[in-house]
Amino acid sequence: MDVETLANALVAGILTGMVYGLSALGLSVIFGVIRIVNFAHGELLVIGMFAALVLFRWLGLDPLLSVPLVAALLFVFGYLLQSLVIRRVAHLADHMQFLLLAAIAIAMVSGCLIVFGPDPQGVQLDYALDSFAVGLLVIDKTRLYAAIAAVLVAGLLLAFFKYATVGRAIRACADNYLGAQVVGLNVGRLYALTFGIGSACIGAAGCIILLLVDVHPYLAPGYTLLAFIVVIIGGMGSLFGALLGGVLIGVAEAMAAVVIQPSLKTAFSFALLIVVLLLRPQGLLGKAPH
């Protein structure tokens, strides 16, 4: 094992991890504000990937350019899902919500199977095999572009929550529900917006991931699990935590693949999860419970 291989794996891991982070951001936003654990996370991501695939086949659109379109589509989907369906079970026990979202997830996978079939499908881009050489490093063009796109979208999202009044109002709902009612925020509508924004974020991540991975319906549960791991490692409700967790998982997977063997990379993610849960149960950037 030489330094060059390790360094390349490290860089590839960081770049992939940024995309994982963006996907987990969508889960974190929804959980942090609405306190709904989105068990249909990976399914939304796969729908985003298929949407980008369709746009690529019909219009020849690069998946990175289809980000705004697919994000808008999933925003509408998420908004309607929250305001028409999930809102009605918000007062029920957590496991009832899990059941509903798991059912939605199964319906989404089955829908994708009917429309697209079970086989992996991908996009062929003319720069797919290009790379940049920087010293020892050989960086895939697609991976670099994917990471840049993920960071841009994540930055937009963080800026929205920091500077836009709607974003601040959404944070206010998460911070103090009663306080939000007292100042007259329309909490139901802000929740729907939040689910929409979280879904848009997942949709954007789906487009970007399509650069790196071929899509098929059964990818979904794996991505749900991955996003859970990332969010728990980074810290529930912390947006920066989701990004950090994504990078850590990306690096752990990439290193495991070169140091041991690729099929063991998931074991490494789980090992990292267990270590974090043992040493810092609230996650790396999460707040300790009072």
Added chain:
Amino acid sequence: MSAAPILEVRDLDLFYGDAAALEDVALDVGAGEIVAIIGANGAGKSSLIRTIHGIEKPRRGRILFKGQDIAGWPSHRVADLGIGQVAEGRQIFAGLTVEENLDVGGFLPRGRATRARNRDRVYALFPRLAERRGQHAGTMSGGEQQMLAIGRCLMGEPELIMFDEPSLGLAPAIVQEVFGIIEQLNRDGITVILVEQNVAVSLKLAGRAYVLENGRIVLSGTGQELLDHEGVRQAYLGM
């Protein structure tokens, strides 16, 4: 009551499950008045405020604000008519900065266009908030948080403000300041409903007052009448 009523509550019943929290409550608040509501813990004072504000849904009754029945409306619509609340425990957004708290307070449709002007007005009223605009609200003292809760409420341009225990947990000097602010806001034309554990002070401040016991209004009168009332003196003033 001298002025035209801005708020009329009639036959109001509120239940939590099978337990009655408010029964047959009726009260009037004139435009420009300070009306105090006094009563023991659990008498239903906060429930009354929460019901007027749309946070609790009444089982029965009418709540007329400027003649319009708002009983059962959601709180965001009630607030947008010009009914503000400074809630018990302040309920500020601890993880947001002072400026962000005010910004969110002005998110109501009625306060949106005039947000910048209202913010300047709040900072003029509470210079301390202006100094701390970038600070996280949760790290401020109780008194400062109460100022922020009042300032945040003003961002929605309320015509009526309901104060729920505004002096709770504050140092005596700060309590005086808070009551001074309530008086000043009232002089500026804002109608006030005041729920306050400090019965003597609130009766002095209020033009009129109601006594709530076990969810029912049992007595009403001018602040002075209730201060002189034997039952009130015994039950609430310890005299």
